[in-house]
Amino acid sequence: MNLPASIRAADRIYDRVKAMACTYRLSPGGRVNEVELARQLGVSRTPLREALNRLASEGFLVPTMNKGYHVRALDPAEVLALYEFRAAIEVGGVQLACERATDAELDGLEAFALASRDAPDEDAQALRLLELDEQFHERLAGLSGNDEFVRAVCATNERIRFVRWIDMKDRRAGTQNEHLAIVRHLRQRDAAMAGTLIRQHISRRLDQITEVIRIGYGEIYTGNALAAHVLDGAA
């Protein structure tokens, strides 16, 4: 009854290509060359196309008739839409969590937020902060007791990961304290306030997204400042 580690080539490269799309090592707007990419990844086109397919239906790639796939461009309007969508999901999830989460679960989440806030300095890199932030939100969504919320949160997190990573760079503090505030209102079973807080928490930097994306494009085109590998396994 042992579950062998996933040996499917399609699964392996799915993660790699997704990482490449998230970090924009595949240049945004550019066309994906299947033969070239397959060669680069050391597999044939068949499993690669499987991965591209899944990525397209998740919104990372855009299929074009008889011209394969294009990497979705870094579009401010779209990122904004994703932030809005994420806010709606998380507010909804928090309402359910407020009804359903046990005190023990909330204790666990509070401990996580506390530990994240007091993490040692060497962990205070933008990447590490982003990772902790994503984990908090995913765990929070999990307290809704509804996996659809978790899946939706994870999916949107992946699509805005790059932007949030850029954003994290000059947003050192505050995040974890806001997380703590949310958990504490949940423990008081104050759904309305928790919902308001998480909405603010997500919307706070919404007006700066366009600027962040401008910076992001700079990072992309100034070469390896992106440190291509760093975002690969963030979640």
Place this chain on the structure above:
Amino acid sequence: MNLPASIRAADRIYDRVKAMACTYRLSPGGRVNEVELARQLGVSRTPLREALNRLASEGFLVPTMNKGYHVRALDPAEVLALYEFRAAIEVGGVQLACERATDAELDGLEAFALASRDAPDEDAQALRLLELDEQFHERLAGLSGNDEFVRAVCATNERIRFVRWIDMKDRRAGTQNEHLAIVRHLRQRDAAMAGTLIRQHISRRLDQITEVIRIGYGEIYTGNALAAHVLDGAA
């Protein structure tokens, strides 16, 4: 036999297989036999696998290591979760619509709801009602001005279509009047009330889902009572 003449085979059969999964012509829980299904659809396994892949990442199928895909079973808990999720999305979308929709757009939606309510009798089949219902909700989501909401609403609609179809059979009236009430509160820019109404509208029959699913299983296993083709192009 390689004829990508007009459109991609993968796209064609994607819709067909999705319909088969939605209507449970592919028996829920059962394993999908690729060679058999490909033969049945008149294509090779390659485009079929592409379709199966997309359906898996959309939640219609469940991939299993070295055993292909299984049709997702009709699980009450999961349908419940989808209803909850849908409620959260639509409530969020309505808040945005309340801020952004023009009076003209709301007029249009109201006209649609009115026309739906007063549709001629021969249109009052469960399928037709479901179709109108889905369209209303998708148009409503569209007024949020955020395509992510639309996509999410459409996606969840597809996954609960079968259950709602069963449910529609003894829920003739009321739906359209509730739709009208929602639009009218939107026109008064009363986001709170519109949100409450749509949440109620969606949650109303939540407690009967288990029963509905039981009936659904009956329909599935009593053969063509399902009228397999009817749900195919509902949206």
Place this chain on the structure above:
DNA sequence: GACGGCAATAGTGTATACAGTTATTCTGTA
């Protein structure tokens, strides 16, 4: 008859070949 191992079968996952479509280069003409 029950059970365990082994052969045979069926089925998935991957690679490769091929056909049709799009992009590019080359060539001739004005």
Place this chain on the structure above:
DNA sequence: TACAGAATAACTGTATACACTATTGCCGTC
């Protein structure tokens, strides 16, 4: 030189072949 159009190359979409895994049926042992 500029440009149109054909020839060529590059690439995608599909079919097929093959390798490896899981399942099934069979046989012998207990």
